[in-house]
Amino acid sequence: MKKLLMLVAAVFALGGDFEDGIKAYESSNLAVARDKFVSACDANDAQACARAGALYQLGKDILPDPKKALELYEKGCELGSKEACSGAGGMYVSSDKEKARALLNKGCELGDGFACATVGSYLLEEKKFKDAYALFEKACELKDKLGCEFAGDLKRSKRL
Secondary structure, rough: OOOHHHHHHHHHHHHHHHHHHHHHHHOOOOOHHHHHHHHHOOOHHHHHHHHHHHHHHHOOOOOOOOHHHHHHHHHHOOOOOHHHHHHHHHHOOOOOOOHHHHHHHHHHHHHOOHHHHHHHHHHHHHHOHHHHHHHHHHHHHHHHHHHHHHHHHHHHOOOO
């Protein structure tokens, strides 16, 4: 029983940093938000990793730190955050297209429509029209407007 109570207390403590980070972000206290998200990420909260990664990538109140952002995004992706996978994938697009694609594929598998549309566009470049169409359709189902447009364009092109 004592172990169960300790586990419940630990779960609430982890949720506290993330929730405190959200509140700080909403009140524009970005330094506190970043610290709370990093703390929750250190405790393996995937969404907190994604949020912290975005703050480091964008550098709203500090200089952007792409290395730290990527580290946080990759951890969040490993923990199952679709946003973190997409964030990391986006950071690799210009430097390592294959790594970007792998991360975006994982983001798509986790339900990120933008990631699906992006991987679909890679397939379109490779002239793999049916595979690209499938990903654009999935992106559309996930409410990604660009994915819907690409699916429609590809269908009208009669390349399927």
